[in-house]
Amino acid sequence: MVDNILTLSGVKTNIAQYHILQGVDLEVPRGEVTMLLGRNGVGKTTTLRTIIGHWRAHEGSVMFDGEDITQMPTPAIARLGVGFVPEDMGIFSDLTVQENMTLAAVSGPIDSARLDWLFSVFPALGTFWAKDAGTLSGGQKQMLSIARAMVEERKLYLIDEPTKGLAPAIISTMARALRDLKNQGASILLVEQNFSVAKALGDSANVMEDGRMSWSGTMAQLAADLELQERLMGLSMESH
Amino acid sequence: MSVAPDHSPTMARLTLSERLSVYAPVLLIIAIIILGFLAIPSNSSWLTLTVSGLAMGMMIFIIASGMTLVFGLMDVINFGHGAFVSVGAFVGVSLILALQHLSGSPSLAMNLVALFIAIIGAMGATAVMGWAFEKVIVKPVYGHHLKQILVTMGGLIVVEQLIIVFWGPEEIYLMRPAALQGSITFLGAALEKYRLVAVAIGLIVFLGMRYVLRRTKIGLIVRAGVENGEMVEALGYRLRIVFIGVFLAGSALAGLGGVLWGLYQEVVTAHIGNDTMILVFIVVIIGGLGSVEGCFIGALMVGLLQNYVAFLEPKVALISNIGLMVAILMWRPMGMIPVVKAK
Amino acid sequence: MLNTILSGDLPRSKVLAAMLVAILVCLALAPFIFPGVRSVDTAARICIFIVLVASYDLLLGYGGIVSFAHTMFFGMGAYGVALSSKHMGAGFDALAIGAASGALLAALLALVIGLFSLRVRAIFFAMITLAVASAVAVLVSQLSGITGGEDGLSFKIPRALGPAFKFADIELFGVKMNGKLLKYYLVFFSCLILFLLMLRIVHSPFGRVLLAIRENDFRAEAIGYRVVHYRVAATCLSAAIAALAGALYAIWLRYVGPDTTLSMELMIDILLMVVIGGMGTMYGAVIGATIFVLAQNYLQNLLNVAGQAVADVPLLPQLLNADRWLLWLGVLFILSIYFFPTGIVGRLRKGN
Numbered sequence: 001m002v003d004n005i006l007t008l009s010g011v012k013t014n015i016a017q018y019h020i021l022q023g024v025d026l027e028v029p030r031g032e033v034t035m036l037l038g039r040n041g042v043g044k045t046t047t048l049r050t051i052i053g054h055w056r057a058h059e060g061s062v063m064f065d066g067e068d069i070t071q072m073p074t075p076a077i078a079r080l081g082v083g084f085v086p087e088d089m090g091i092f093s094d095l096t097v098q099e100n101m102t103l104a105a106v107s108g109p110i111d112s113a114r115l116d117w118l119f120s121v122f123p124a125l126g127t128f129w130a131k132d133a134g135t136l137s138g139g140q141k142q143m144l145s146i147a148r149a150m151v152e153e154r155k156l157y158l159i160d161e162p163t164k165g166l167a168p169a170i171i172s173t174m175a176r177a178l179r180d181l182k183n184q185g186a187s188i189l190l191v192e193q194n195f196s197v198a199k200a201l202g203d204s205a206n207v208m209e210d211g212r213m214s215w216s217g218t219m220a221q222l223a224a225d226l227e228l229q230e231r232l233m234g235l236s237m238e239s240h
Numbered sequence: 241m242s243v244a245p246d247h248s249p250t251m252a253r254l255t256l257s258e259r260l261s262v263y264a265p266v267l268l269i270i271a272i273i274i275l276g277f278l279a280i281p282s283n284s285s286w287l288t289l290t291v292s293g294l295a296m297g298m299m300i301f302i303i304a305s306g307m308t309l310v311f312g313l314m315d316v317i318n319f320g321h322g323a324f325v326s327v328g329a330f331v332g333v334s335l336i337l338a339l340q341h342l343s344g345s346p347s348l349a350m351n352l353v354a355l356f357i358a359i360i361g362a363m364g365a366t367a368v369m370g371w372a373f374e375k376v377i378v379k380p381v382y383g384h385h386l387k388q389i390l391v392t393m394g395g396l397i398v399v400e401q402l403i404i405v406f407w408g409p410e411e412i413y414l415m416r417p418a419a420l421q422g423s424i425t426f427l428g429a430a431l432e433k434y435r436l437v438a439v440a441i442g443l444i445v446f447l448g449m450r451y452v453l454r455r456t457k458i459g460l461i462v463r464a465g466v467e468n469g470e471m472v473e474a475l476g477y478r479l480r481i482v483f484i485g486v487f488l489a490g491s492a493l494a495g496l497g498g499v500l501w502g503l504y505q506e507v508v509t510a511h512i513g514n515d516t517m518i519l520v521f522i523v524v525i526i527g528g529l530g531s532v533e534g535c536f537i538g539a540l541m542v543g544l545l546q547n548y549v550a551f552l553e554p555k556v557a558l559i560s561n562i563g564l565m566v567a568i569l570m571w572r573p574m575g576m577i578p579v580v581k582a583k
Numbered sequence: 584m585l586n587t588i589l590s591g592d593l594p595r596s597k598v599l600a601a602m603l604v605a606i607l608v609c610l611a612l613a614p615f616i617f618p619g620v621r622s623v624d625t626a627a628r629i630c631i632f633i634v635l636v637a638s639y640d641l642l643l644g645y646g647g648i649v650s651f652a653h654t655m656f657f658g659m660g661a662y663g664v665a666l667s668s669k670h671m672g673a674g675f676d677a678l679a680i681g682a683a684s685g686a687l688l689a690a691l692l693a694l695v696i697g698l699f700s701l702r703v704r705a706i707f708f709a710m711i712t713l714a715v716a717s718a719v720a721v722l723v724s725q726l727s728g729i730t731g732g733e734d735g736l737s738f739k740i741p742r743a744l745g746p747a748f749k750f751a752d753i754e755l756f757g758v759k760m761n762g763k764l765l766k767y768y769l770v771f772f773s774c775l776i777l778f779l780l781m782l783r784i785v786h787s788p789f790g791r792v793l794l795a796i797r798e799n800d801f802r803a804e805a806i807g808y809r810v811v812h813y814r815v816a817a818t819c820l821s822a823a824i825a826a827l828a829g830a831l832y833a834i835w836l837r838y839v840g841p842d843t844t845l846s847m848e849l850m851i852d853i854l855l856m857v858v859i860g861g862m863g864t865m866y867g868a869v870i871g872a873t874i875f876v877l878a879q880n881y882l883q884n885l886l887n888v889a890g891q892a893v894a895d896v897p898l899l900p901q902l903l904n905a906d907r908w909l910l911w912l913g914v915l916f917i918l919s920i921y922f923f924p925t926g927i928v929g930r931l932r933k934g935n
Contacts, residue, residue: 078476090471092464394917401910521710
């Protein structure tokens with residue numbers, strides 16, 4: 001039996017009167033990178049937001065590391081060891097880069113060895129350490145957003161489109177960072193539109209359609225089958 | 241709702257005009273002081289008025305700061321904030337009257353002890369009241385501005401009436417502590433001692449608040465929460481607890497403001513809070529809802545303008561502040577220091 | 584026919600319909616059913632407050648905007664009539680010019696305030712109106728040369744509206760056919776017309792857009808309605824009608840002063856009436872104003888009696904003092920917002 005760190009079964013989430021998630025089943029195996037793919041608007045972001053507790057599932061269950069977190073408040077979920085990088089990055093622009101990082105170190109001062117590692121992964125971080133985060137470029141903000149989630153060790157990282165709108169050079173930095181993270185044994189649930197990044201990082205893949213999972217399997221399987229990609233995700237992959 | 245202007249991603253150096261616009265609010269205070277200097281014929285009157293303007297501004301700031309933070313953090317608009325001012329004033333004034341042997345004694349130290357006890361008592365009472373107010377009045381109407389405005393206004397009415405029940409309908413006149421009466425002469429200008437004390441307390445509160453907001457983790461959480469509360473929660477902080485703390489602190493500060501204001505007026509009525517709210521609203525609007533710095537600058541501007549104009553043309557003093565508000569909103573529709581909101 | 588007059592907004596509840604009919608009949612025949620200076624005065628106040636509260640409902644219940652300047656607009660109409668009558672002498676022309684200019688000024692000021700505050704965020708409006716209204720109230724009491732200050736202004740109205748004027752030398756059911764009677768019916772019919780006009784407005788396409796905005800301003804904006812324009816327009820309309828109600832009030836009292844038109848207490852009364860009656864229903868204004876004015880006139884005595892009954896108990900007498908009327912209203916107000924946000928009318932319709 002596979003050891004899953006996160007399991008969603010039959011999760012339904014409504015936002016106002018709209019049924020966004022209509023029964024999502026998802027398994028995130030421990031120590032792997034699980035890709036969550038699909039066209040725009042199928043419910044990928046809502047899935048992540050339901051896991052972290054920004055939206056409440058009104059049906060189904062979310063199990064994290066043996067605990068039912070379906071009705072748990074967001075801060076409690078985060079403290080169980082879930083790091084979250086939202087689609088809009090969630091940077092505090094009024095705070096400096098340093099303050100953003102300090103705030104993310106929930107349990108105390110930032111561990112200096114870990115900070116050194118983060119500086120080596122994202123060299124730009126050190127350069128802008130004292131600047132207001134609001135003055136950073138889009139790519140720098142994205143790096144800060146991921147570094148911030150990584151500032152303390154988490155069991156699971158939920159990362160929403162980290163390469164969206166970034167230049168190719170920054171995308172490769174980002175991909176390297178995520179691989180580093182994975183090599184440390186972290187589990188990652190990654191929403192990604194860039195198929196080459198998905199292919200390079202993903203272990204397993206889940207494709208969503210209309211608020212449900214339409215396909216699940218290994219990333220290698222999906223990568224090898226062009227027809228399947230076409231059918232599941234249309235052209236959205238290539239255009240990104 | 242309008243979206244905050246996007247930050248420019250370039251790291252180019254700020255141009256002169258951009259840098260000027262950052263400091264423009266501070267420059268405006270200086271401009272008002274200079275205009276006052278030019279308009280008021282006597283230099284010593286100008287100095288007297290400037291000090292009273294600053295004192296008034298500081299008191300308004302102390303009252304308004306909690307309100308603006310509460311709004312910034314949880315999007316809660318508390319029209320009942322004035323209730324804390326009233327209760328603070330009554331508790332503080334009652335304590336000062338009860339401590340006649342301390343407050344009436346000619347020794348400055350004794351007077352300051354009396355003032356200190358009054359302030360602590362008032363802040364304690366309003367903090368407890370803030371806690372209850374948050375639980376009973378505010379919590380049930382989170383996320384609903386219209387109901388918030390109505391319910392908190394209702395809370396204000398009830399508290400004002402309860403004050404009358406407990407303290408009676410008549411206004412209470414009081415003397416300031418003996419050593420804080422009268423004024424000192426500086427450069428030919430008479431500066432009321434009490435106003436100097438008010439300025440000092442205001443500065444201490446502002447600097448203390450800045451320290452907490454800039455240098456402590458709680459401060460980081462509050463500042464981050466003002467911009468994006470959801471993300472703060474996703475990091476693992478319980479914003480609700482932080483918010484209650486801020487609400488308590490804001491209520492206690494309003495209580496402090498109430499004591500200071502009561503002593504400043506030397507008379508307290510149940511409406512004292514609501515009367516200050518007019519200036520408080522103007523201040524938080526022109527400062528930028530949610531911004532402590534904006535609130536500070538706005539309060540000083542309002543205090544100064546009110547005093548200068550009251551000297552030159554008493555009848556238009558209150559209208560002049562409305563004019564100031566209109567002018568600032570024409571210049572920056574979201575207030576002088578608009579708060580960046582993620583959503 | 585009835586459907587047309589009511590703009591298609593039937594009461595949709597038998598109890599409510601019965602209450603409305605009873606109120607209408609009582610107000611229409613008040614001088615005959617309840618002769619006596621005090622009762623006719625109460626009836627006139629009810630008529631005027633129905634219009635005032637309904638005009639506030641237009642803003643709060645339909646526009647979703649909280650204003651604290653409604654008494655200011657009310658006062659502008661009242662002072663308009665008083666000033667014009669003072670300067671032009673008693674006459675219907677003075678009344679008309681005063682009322683019209685008061686309404687126009689109110690609409691203009693509402694336009695300016697609306698453009699400044701509603702453009703940015705709706706809550707600014709509540710704060711700015713509170714600040715402006717308080718400043719105006721202070722200004723009015725300071726400019727005593729023009730406004731009579733705290734004492735207010737008494738003025739003469741046309742002789743045809745006074746008790747000395749008899750238009751028929753008969754008595755009907757013991758009531759003299761004099762100018763006072765004419766004045767009551769001037770107030771009554773003006774209020775009826777204004778109320779029906781507002782009913783028409785909220786059921787016009789304009790009113791429907793307002794409701795859509797109140798439900799979801801983002802969506803209304805997305806569909807293509809300029810939310811700000813609609814809200815500002817509602818503000819102006821509401822202000823103008825409040826001013827007309829103020830003009831009627833001044834005519835009725837032949838007096839205007841800060842306490843009767845501008846005070847914060849009056850503003851709170853309006854809030855209570857609209858919330859207790861039922862926001863966003865128009866009929867709520869009728870129910871709320873009637874109950875409130877009656878209670879204010881008669882319940883305060885009851886409170887006094889209760890206060891005397893417990894005179895020996897500590898604190899209770901102070902709590903039940905008739906001057907603490909506002910305390911209980913405040914509590915009632917908070918409770919109604921929590922538990923009956925739709926007010927009496929909403930309750931009655933739901934029970935149906």
